[in-house]
């Protein structure tokens with residue numbers, strides 16, 4: 001079979017780029033190996049053009065959650081282009097970072113200072129450095145995904161399954177110093193017993209508790225308060241990770257809805273709408289540690305990131321994007337539910353938040369079926385899977401095209417799913433999607 005340019009280029013990439021891509025979630029293998037397009041030439045709104053000129057409607061993770069306003073938003077792109085024309089880098093600093101610090105602290109009145117990085121993982125690492133500097137301790141309680149760095153993967157040194165329980169299977173701590181063993185302590189959201197036990201045994205050695213305030217459902221009643229109380233009692237730094245849920249659930253950090261303030265909160269992704277920017281904001285107590293810790297990088301001083309963030313924040317506020325994506329996501333979840341029920345396709349909705357809709361197939365081997373679903377939707381020129389990150393660009397026309405395709409494809413899948421996993425696999429034109437982290441080249 002002759003490969004498309006897009007597929008052929010990815011085969012070449014795997015020979016020269018270990019891991020194929022720079023982000024696990026952008027590996028085609030995560031969605032539909034050999035079928036999902038790896039590369040784009042243009043992106044606008046929720047439409048992407050690949051190397052072969054084929055145009056795709058995106059109802060998948062839409063820029064892995066980073067482009068809440070849609071790809072290449074006019075206002076953000078305009079601010080970026082203006083910045084590039086005026087000079088995006090010099091010997092001096094971009095004054096936009098001062099305005100961005102003021103803006104973030106105004107949106108989060110508990111915050112009195114801000115530092116900036118460019119990506120989510122390094123922003124999380126910066127927050128951990130500040131927390132360790134503030135407490136003089138090393139250990140960190142972790143309850144979700146916070147990036148690729150040593151401090152985080154160290155949780156898997158104790159047991160390779162530790163982080164898999166919370167997020168991704170297969171993340172082996174290859175390359176992480178063994179000496180970090182015991183510094184990352186997993187504790188699932190809502191696990192009061194494990195939290196209490198950890199604090200009882202190691203409370204005075206813990207530098208930070210880092211957690212998303214919520215992800216697909218409201219926080220377990222009292223859990224955020226328990227984290228806050230534990231931090232106050234043991235002198236621990238509480239960090240809320242708003243990298244994915246921030247701005248999307250509500251304007252600013254999701255934690256603003258739950259009445260619990262952290263000591264530090266971290267943002268990236270949607271903050272720049274596709275342009276690299278990360279922010280750590282902190283309360284007054286955190287300022288001395290943030291002054292004392294060495295946090296310094298050349299490209300943290302470039303100007304596109306903060307300029308994009310200011311334009312993005314202005315537009316997120318003006319368009320009330322959080323409310324729009326919530327309502328679009330609720331429609332998507334109703335569509336999945338009703339279309340599946342109509343044809344007897346076993347499926348359950350797995351998110352309570354319209355801003356991050358998701359479902360799973362409730363069949364014995366759901367991964368084969370989700371791969372087949374993606375494969376058939378690709379034939380409709382639609383990129384999709386079991387989760388959608390709606391954006392401002394998902395309007396009526398896009399929803400209606402998606403809805404028609406979902407209804408048609410669910411009707412096609414139902415009798416195949418009813419026959420069982422072997423029948424599902426017979427319909428796959430390529431290998432099944434990967435689950436979690438796997439090596440690409442054995």
Ligand SMILES: Cc1ncc(COP(=O)(O)O)c(C=O)c1O
Pocket residue numbers: 119120121122124144145146147148212241242243244245268269
């Ligand atoms: C909650 C959370 N924290 C941190 C990160 C890491 O961000 P990045 O991929 O920009 O390094 C992610 C990325 O998915 C995330 O969802």
